[in-house]
Amino acid sequence: MVIQALTDAEQRYYILATDVPVAERTLILKQGETFGVFNEFGDIDAGARREEGLYNAGTRYLSGLSLSLASHRPLLLSSTVRRDNLLMVADLTNPDLYVAGQLAFPRGTLHINRTKVLWLDVCYEQIRIRNFSLADLEMDFAIGFQADYADIFEVRGQERPRRGWLYPPETAHSAILLRYDGLDGVTRRTLIETTPSPDVIQKGVMRFHLTLGRHEEKTINVSIACRSGTAPTRVVAHADAVQEAEQARIAPEDALCRVSTSNPQCNAWLESSAADLAMMLTRTPQGLYPYAGLPWFDTTFGRDGIITALETLWMWPGVARGVLAFLAHTQATTVSAERDSEPGKILHEARQGEMAALNEIPFGRYYGSVDATPLFVVLAGAYYRRTGDIEFIASIWPHVQAALDWIDHYGDVDGDGFVEYHRRSPTGLVHQGWKDSHDSVFDASGALAEGPIALCEVQGYTFAAQRAGAEIAQALGHMHIASRLREASRELRAHFQSSFWCADIGSYALALDGAKRALNVRTSNPGHCLYTGIAAPDHARVLLENFARDEFFSGWGIRTVAEGEARYNPMSYHNGSVWPHDNAILAAGASRYQCKKLTARILGAQFDASNFFELHRLPELFCGFPRRQGEGPTQYPVACSPQAWASAAVFLLLEGCLGVSIDAQRKQLVLAHPVLPDAIDEISIQHVSIGAASVDLTVRRFRGAVGVSVDRREGDVEVIVQS
Numbered sequence: 001m002v003i004q005a006l007t008d009a010e011q012r013y014y015i016l017a018t019d020v021p022v023a024e025r026t027l028i029l030k031q032g033e034t035f036g037v038f039n040e041f042g043d044i045d046a047g048a049r050r051e052e053g054l055y056n057a058g059t060r061y062l063s064g065l066s067l068s069l070a071s072h073r074p075l076l077l078s079s080t081v082r083r084d085n086l087l088m089v090a091d092l093t094n095p096d097l098y099v100a101g102q103l104a105f106p107r108g109t110l111h112i113n114r115t116k117v118l119w120l121d122v123c124y125e126q127i128r129i130r131n132f133s134l135a136d137l138e139m140d141f142a143i144g145f146q147a148d149y150a151d152i153f154e155v156r157g158q159e160r161p162r163r164g165w166l167y168p169p170e171t172a173h174s175a176i177l178l179r180y181d182g183l184d185g186v187t188r189r190t191l192i193e194t195t196p197s198p199d200v201i202q203k204g205v206m207r208f209h210l211t212l213g214r215h216e217e218k219t220i221n222v223s224i225a226c227r228s229g230t231a232p233t234r235v236v237a238h239a240d241a242v243q244e245a246e247q248a249r250i251a252p253e254d255a256l257c258r259v260s261t262s263n264p265q266c267n268a269w270l271e272s273s274a275a276d277l278a279m280m281l282t283r284t285p286q287g288l289y290p291y292a293g294l295p296w297f298d299t300t301f302g303r304d305g306i307i308t309a310l311e312t313l314w315m316w317p318g319v320a321r322g323v324l325a326f327l328a329h330t331q332a333t334t335v336s337a338e339r340d341s342e343p344g345k346i347l348h349e350a351r352q353g354e355m356a357a358l359n360e361i362p363f364g365r366y367y368g369s370v371d372a373t374p375l376f377v378v379l380a381g382a383y384y385r386r387t388g389d390i391e392f393i394a395s396i397w398p399h400v401q402a403a404l405d406w407i408d409h410y411g412d413v414d415g416d417g418f419v420e421y422h423r424r425s426p427t428g429l430v431h432q433g434w435k436d437s438h439d440s441v442f443d444a445s446g447a448l449a450e451g452p453i454a455l456c457e458v459q460g461y462t463f464a465a466q467r468a469g470a471e472i473a474q475a476l477g478h479m480h481i482a483s484r485l486r487e488a489s490r491e492l493r494a495h496f497q498s499s500f501w502c503a504d505i506g507s508y509a510l511a512l513d514g515a516k517r518a519l520n521v522r523t524s525n526p527g528h529c530l531y532t533g534i535a536a537p538d539h540a541r542v543l544l545e546n547f548a549r550d551e552f553f554s555g556w557g558i559r560t561v562a563e564g565e566a567r568y569n570p571m572s573y574h575n576g577s578v579w580p581h582d583n584a585i586l587a588a589g590a591s592r593y594q595c596k597k598l599t600a601r602i603l604g605a606q607f608d609a610s611n612f613f614e615l616h617r618l619p620e621l622f623c624g625f626p627r628r629q630g631e632g633p634t635q636y637p638v639a640c641s642p643q644a645w646a647s648a649a650v651f652l653l654l655e656g657c658l659g660v661s662i663d664a665q666r667k668q669l670v671l672a673h674p675v676l677p678d679a680i681d682e683i684s685i686q687h688v689s690i691g692a693a694s695v696d697l698t699v700r701r702f703r704g705a706v707g708v709s710v711d712r713r714e715g716d717v718e719v720i721v722q723s
Contacts, residue, residue, distance in 0.1 A: 025614065026052065027081050027088050028294050028642070030279050031118035031245065033057045033352075034226060037295050040079045042090035042114040042125075043067060046148070050155060051295045054123055054190075056226035058299070058353025060155060061178075061190045064146030065224075067114070067127070069094050070105075070139055074112055081615070083271065085279040086249055087242070088116040097139075109133045110212075119241040123224040126238045131212035141208040143222065145169070147190050149180035151355040156296060160360065169204040173197055176204060184357035189227040193235070194220055250288065252278040256315045257689070259654065262682040266607055269616040273650045276617060276642035277312065286329050287322025290648075292349075293620055293640030302327055302347040302372035303434060304645050306379050307581060311648035313379075313386050314660050314688075320383040321392060327376055328399035332367050337424040340368035340432075344406030346376045348432075361427070368428040369436075370421035371458050373403045373411065374465035378532070381468020384475065388664030388691060393472055404469050404485070407462055413452040417495050418512065419462050420452035433458060434582075435525070435560065435574040439567060441511055444520050446566030449513040456508045457528035459496050463489050464532035497536050506542045508535070522546065522562035524582050530589025540593040547586065548598055555627025556609045557583040557602060563624075570624035570634075577636060580606055580618045581645035584652040591656035596675040603653040604677035609633045610650075618646045658683070658699060659722070664691050672722040674699055674706050686712075693717035 025040040026049065034056045038044055044052045044065035054062035067074065074092035081088050092112040097105040113128045131137050147166075154160060162183060170177040174197035178190040198206035212218060225233040236244070252274035260267055281288045284300075291297070292304040305327070309320035330350065332341035339362055340348075348369035356364040380400050384393045393400075411419035421432040429436050433455045441449045466489035473482040500508040502518055508526040509518035526543055529535045535543065546552060551562040554570075557578040561568050570576040587602040610616045612632025619641035623634035640646075654660075659672030669690055676683065676699065683699045693715025699708050708721045 024049070025079075027079060029081065029085065029088055029116060029118050029123075030291075030294060030298070032120065032282060034118050034121050034123070035294055035298055036088075036116070036118060036123055038065075038088060038116070040090065041067070041074070041076055041092065042079065042088065042116065046150075046155075053150075053155070054224060054226070055152065055295070055298065056121055057228065058152050058351055058356065059188060059228075060150045060152070061147055061188065061226040062123075062145065062224060063148040063150065064144065066144040067092075067112075068142045068144070069110070069112075070097050071142070072097060075107060083275060084249065084251075085275050086117060086245060088114075090114040094139075105133075105137070105139070109137070110139075117238075117242050117245055119236075119245040121226045121233050122235055122241070123226075124238045124241040125222040125224070127220040127222065128217055129210065129212065129220070130217040131214060134214055136214060137210070137212045139210050139212075141210050141220075142205055143194075144205045145176055145178065145190070145192055145224075146204060147178040147180070149182070149188055149354075151353045152296065152298070152351075153353075153355050153361055158355075158361075160355070164354070171201040173201075176201060176206065178204070182354040182357075184354045186229050186354070186357070191223075191225045191227060191233070191235075193223050193225075196220065250278045250281050252316075255318060256312070258684075258686040259315070259651075260684050261680045263680050265611055265616070266680055269607060269610040269618075269650060272610075272616040273618070273647045276647040277308070277644060280642060280644040280647065281319065281322075284322070284326050286325035288319055289322050289326050290319060290644040292645075293643035296638075296640055297349075297643075299349060299351055300326065300330075300347065301349045303369050303375060306372060306375045307585070308644045308648045309379055310375075310382060311581070311584060311645065311652040313382055314655050314662055315651055317383060317387050320379055320386070321389070324376070324380055324383060324392075324396055327372075328396045330365065331399050331402060336367075338362060338427075339364075339366050340423065340425045340428045341365075342367070342406060342410040344373065344402035344404075345410065346372040346403060348372060348429075362425055366425075366428065368421075368423065368425065368432050370411070370419060370432045370455065371434065371461050373406050374419065374458065374461040376400075377403050377465035378461060378468050381465075381471050384472055386662050386664060390475060394476060397472065397476060400469060400472060404465065407465065411462070416454075416516065417492065418454040418499070419458050420454040420512075421458075422452040422514075433525075437573045439572075440574040441513075442519065442521065442567050443513070443517065444566060449511060449519055451514050453514065454512040455525065456496075456500050456511060457525045457532075459492065459500070460529040460532035460534040463492050463496070463534040466492065467533075493534050493536075496534055497539065501536075501539055506546050508539070508543070521565050522551070523565075524552070524558055524560045524579075524586060527558070527582070527586030527589050530593055531585045532589075533592060535589075535593070537593065540595075544590055544593065544595045544598055547590070548601070550626070553601075553605075554578055554624050555605060556622070556633045557605050558586055559624040571636070573621070573636070576624040577621045578609075578624050578633070579621045579646070580649035581643075581652075584649035584656070588652050588656040591659060591672075594673065596657070596659075596673055599653075599656045600675045600677040603650075603657055604679055606649065606653060607677065607679055613641075617641055618649065619643060620646050654683070662688075662690055666718075667691065667693065667716050668718045668720060669695060670720045670722065671697075671699070671708055674708060674721070676701050676706055684711075690717045691715070695719060 046063040053060040077091040079090035164182040200207040292301040332345040351363040470482040470485035502520040619639040620643035696712035
């Protein structure tokens with residue numbers, strides 16, 4: 001048997017899964033540039049599960065954290081992350097402990113409560129230990145620490161020929177200092193301090209000798225500060241850290257309009273998704289930006305940020321504003337083959353950390369995505385329609401123009417009228433659409449495609465960008481530009497139908513390869529063509545019929561590649577798996593073409609799937625195996641969870657089912673042919689803002705039909721229900 005090996009370039013961005021993970025849950029906290037992946041005990045053991053750790057700005061500052069009682073691991077009672085993702089709490093107790101062969105401490109004698117919070121580059125932990133026995137107790141208690149200062153790409157599996165200098169732990173009266181001098185000239189330190197001070201410190205272990213009277217409780221506060229370079233890190237008391245983090249947290253209930261349903265489980269999914277989205281939102285100088293996903297993608301991604309903003313635009317337009325401002329600020333201005341950048345191109349991703357600083361990876365600022373640039377213009381147009389914020393749109397108009405110029409002058413590599421990609425960086429991404437794994441673009445035989453490659457969905461994004469650009473240009477008084485862009489969109493749409501439609505498979509081609517061959521493979525990519533409106537109505541009908549068939553629809557959602565295609569594999573990253581954001585975009589596209597039955601079916605399937613994932617948290621993706629009675633969806637082993645665009649998918653699914661569109665200039669809120677999935681009889685939406693106006697709505701099922709009531713209306717807004 002011959003297995004196709006990955007090239008060095010392909011291995012560079014592959015997330016390794018060579019070991020069998022320890023069967024423990026992981027719990028995640030994130031705040032700013034810091035996140036932690038802890039096991040259910042509240043410990044960190046990167047040797048058992050390699051992604052565990054405390055990370056800051058792309059580097060793991062703690063790879064080991066262990067709590068022990070008399071050299072034994074405590075027993076787990078329960079652990080969870082608070083619903084708003086601010087705190088992690090673990091409840092533990094002692095195992096049966098023997099001294100000189102005699103049972104000295106029966107299990108359940110001590111209660112240990114661990115509470116963690118992240119705040120401004122510091123992990124704060126409070127450990128409360130209570131004696132529930134009828135006698136005084138003496139016991140040794142220890143906390144151990146390790147740090148490897150691995151770059152996130154090393155954690156993912158990439159090997160490095162050289163690393164910097166890792167020093168032995170330095171100890172003081174109440175502190176341990178871990179230190180690493182990177183090859184990038186940056187010294188990274190982890191400073192661990194406790195109150196009260198430990199009785200003994202040695203080799204990265206703090207030891208306490210506890211004396212507890214009956215029913216007495218003692219508290220140990222631990223701070224783990226991540227320090228980079230010469231910048232100081234502010235450390236406060238645990239209670240102050242919790243209070244400050246509470247006050248500064250991004251609260252979804254304050255920014256999102258509030259949505260609730262008649263189904264408690266669906267409400268749990270909505271609440272979890274909103275909390276995860278709020279956690280992933282990170283404050284930048286330009287505004288809020290949704291970092292892509294944990295643990296592998298805790299940074300700014302252009303495509304991910306734009307799609308997340310589009311998914312949430314009707315509910316939370318401030319996210320879109322932050323994304324647009326950040327991407328305008330980081331837009332490429334020069335040609336760089338190393339970074340796959342050209343003037344006007346929108347950022348693919350930006351990384352911090354040692355490997356990015358040393359150019360061992362090109363992602364310090366990397367522009368190797370073909371779709372982020374047209375999607376930037378699409379988002380700008382959608383934001384303007386949603387908010388009417390002409391002042392902000394005018395401020396980014398030069399960046400919108402630069403993006404449109406990139407489409408015309410750099411995006412069309414060979415002058416055939418389509419936007420293509422062709423990697424120029426030898427270390428960059430081979431494929432530069434949203435399905436960017438090495439084997440995601442292929443022909444009917446399974447042979448991998450050669451570039452330049454014109455993806456079908458990218459033509460849809462370009463079409464929508466031209467129309468959005470025309471709308472913005474007209475609003476700003478640039479009538480000649482608006483006219484030119486509208487004509488370009490008409491020409492592209494006609495050219496697309498004749499070049500991409502494959503009647504033999506009832507689908508648009510996945511792509512045109514470098515030889516202009518249509519890759520006639522059935523994939524979910526044309527679902528994005530429905531979303532953008534480039535699909536012809538007769539083609540859309542055929543597409544939608546096929547998406548509803550078992551080859552595509554797994555029962556949990558629509559697969560990225562249809563069963564029966566040469567590279568179909570339900571366990572692959574992009575060739576047969578189910579992605580929530582992809583399903584949401586496709587469902588919204590189905591709604592656009594009045595196929596509400598499929599939209600509701602996808603929402604229902606994703607809701608059912610959410611009930612099988614912890615915290616109702618849909619991951620980045622899951623496997624595409626057919627739904628089996630009494631079983632949940634099959635997890636993908638290295639999927640990010642949470643992932644911003646997966647968390648936001650439910651809001652776009654609701655938008656598609658309800659047919660929501662908001663036009664701030666016309667002061668209109670439209671619900672076009674609203675439907676409800678079988679599991680939901682009623683949806684309540686409160687505080688939908690349209691300019692200075694606000695409305696509350698309820699959508700109810702009545703004898704097989706759906707009705708809408710306006711429960712509250714403040715300000716000048718018209719609510720239109722199309723049935």
